[in-house]
Amino acid sequence: MSTLARKKGVGAVIWDYLTTVDHKKIAILYLIAGGIFFLLGGLEAMIIRIQLAVPNNDFISAGFYNEVLTMHGTTMIFLAAMPLVFAMMNAVVPIQIGARDVAFPFLNALGFWLFFFGGVFLNLSWFLGGAPDAGWTSYASLSLASPTHGIDFYVLGLQISGFGTLIGGINFLVTIINMRAPGMTYMRMPMFTWATFVTSALILFAFPPLTVGLIFMMMDRLFGGNFFDPALGGNTIIWEHLFWIFGHPEVYILVLPAFGIFSEIFATFSRKRLFGYSSMVFATVLIGFLGFMVWAHHMFTVGMGPIANAIFAVATMAIAVPTGIKIFNWLFTMWGGSIRFTTPMMYAVAFIPSFVIGGVTGVMNATAAADYQYHDSYFVVAHFHYVIVGGVVFALLAGAHYWWPKMFGKMLDEKLGKVTFWLFFIGFHLTFFIQHFLGLMGMPRRVFTFLPGQGFETGNMISTIGAFFMAAGTIVLLANVVITTVKGKRVGNDPWEDGRTLEWAVSSPAPEYNFAQTPLVRGLDAYWIEKMEGKKGLTPAEPLGDIHMPNPSILPFVISLGLFVAAFGFLFHNDHAWGTPVGVVGLLITLGAMFFRSIIDDHGFHIHKEEVMEAEKKGAGA
Amino acid sequence: MANHTHVQNPKVDVQYRRKKNAEEMKHQIVSFTLMIFLTLIAFFAVGYEGFSAWFSVPFILLLAVVQVIFQLYYFMHMSHKGHELPALFLYGGVVVAFVTIWAFLTVVWI
């Protein structure tokens, strides 16, 4: 039954990936899909920057600019950053805790396919009458007035991919609680695993408000609801609250895994244990908790009144404290360490000043009275790009370089990696630093052009040049991926030589079953402990035996496809007679697939001991 | 697990467990009776003309909370051990729920 080390045709490989429930393959799916959406979002960013390079530009029309702007934000957050974070989590977390798989392999696959079909659905809008054009926040007063179907694509696409994310979150929570290897206590878990844990909890509580907000928006636009329509008693502020009750934790959902990735990288390449581990855990949990108490700082200018503004301002500023703890811990980790400036480490070092700038402008924005000046200006744009690019994207690039050998068995080229880093780093600061000043000078965000003679020309030109640097960096990265895939050499278990956590104790890529024998964890940085005692491998916690594996299944794909079809039907139900029937058929496909999942027993299969031993021998020889 | 500690005499174990289950079922019925009673009071409080809204609204909300505690701790077995993490995450949800409702009652321009 096992599919170990067998040459397969293209069709078989595709079928394998369509039906896989293996977290390592799902990680690759997330990486590819998220990567493609990242390129798409990047392309949209380039269009924005070209349009804004000179005043009174007519590279694109005002309407199209709105669509590109909306899709840039939506794509980057939901379809690029989120799945790439999930790619890292899937690739690493189960191995880091010494598990053979996640708690719900089937749901893991379902989560991916829901995200994928949601993302494809959203982008279909480009070809079917126009993309959403009310900004990624899609405030109801704007979006209800949008004449095309763009907003409907936004609503239904995000609804589908949101379900996927929620499922992924629950899966990781249970995985981390129930699947840890013997000896892997909570306070021995690697920081990235901790970050994944807290992030998953945030997903669990943050996505339902988005789901509800999207339901309301769907009802209002497609089914005659009045949630946001003041003419019949609706209230447009409700959308803003629901969106930000989700939206602000979403920021932490993205940035906490980034912190986790950097924590791993700092420790590895300083060849030192992470400084202040327990305070790092504490800070992560505290950020997660406070993340739910601050959403209304996005709405200071809505008119909630001075008391509400003051409460949310103070709560927001409080988050700077645990974040500061983390920054100092990273600095102290490097202090006195024997540092190696590999590509991931360069991103990590560059992240600290970049992210601190974003944090400082965050506290500036949190000052409610001053926010009336910054609001809706390029100052805010600069702020959140410093946090999200300087924090999350740097981390994803660093993590990709760091774990690439573990995912694909080959090292990305270090020279090209450093070229990417410098291009991206310089380009990033060139693009966004100047935008702080453009904002303070009064340049509003989300406007498709600006007039000459208002002092915005130089700043915008610099910003556009910076964007081209980032694009060049991305192209070098792509070339690096291609070159590595074609020519790269296979590497062993621990290609960075300083790996500390369990993922570096198994072959690269890890075998289907991760660990031939479940390891016994004897402390924080379990693999490092074994290495320091002169041992080659991990201490096993069990004898070699048959390994139980979950069966592959096409049902996750079918369930997601059904929702995709349903969304398509209901979106057009007011325009075409076929709308409702198609929608119902889609729902029946989904429910039918769920029904089959329920009635067909899935006991998985076993990889026999002999096969495991043979695979281990091969893995060790490579 | 209980069935492992009593392997040598499974009959006794089964009898013991049956008895414990029966006892628990008794508690369940008591809590159900109380829940029905609380529901009746709530409907009565609203139907009765003598109570003002200022009294009956907080009163029936309190009854609802009490009833839900019965559901969670008896019917859903949250009083049993092994429910620490479910409780943590449920109350996590309750905190977010509370904050959300508080916001919608105060800062949505009503």
Add this chain to the structure above:
Amino acid sequence: MHVEEKLTPETFPAEPEKATLEGKNKFLGFWFFLGGETVLFASLFATFLALRDSVANGPTAQELFKMPIVFLATMLLLTSSLTSVYAMHHMRNFDFKKMQLWLGITVLLGAGFLALEIYEFTEYVHEGFKFSTSAFSSSFYTLVGTHGGHVAFGLLWILTLMVRNAKRGLNLYNAPKFYVASLYWHFIDVVWVFIFTVVYLMGMVG
């Protein structure tokens, strides 16, 4: 111990729903899901509370709601919660037939509840209280309808489990499934307690 192994009352564990790793995962994952559902319903409740006086030109809560039907629905659902407790009681006693019987009663009570709700909604529509009448009507139908959708899904789920396992009886593979379905059913009841209090009773008070 294989999950499909035929068990006897002696070998059946005290907590069959948590006897396997899959069961433990399911148990925990489902509780977390309920934590998320709490927030989902809270968002619906919050919106309802914000919009419940925005009746536009449509009927108000006091004009619409009638106590008898709500009371009857409440009794049906509360009782169905107890009957599903009975089902789980018999599951732990390894009495499959009685478990099926009580689950069957639960489904009947749930179906009765659902029928009442559908009747109630059609009555409201006849009285001119449509989904698109006012912000109040939209938020009412969405909140109560989402709960009704949960009831319908729960019925289908429990029925599927009952039919699928009718012949083979209880084992450690399906015990967690039954247990989780009953947790879901109780949660539906928890939500209803707040619906009848916050939506109906508070609506009648005004």
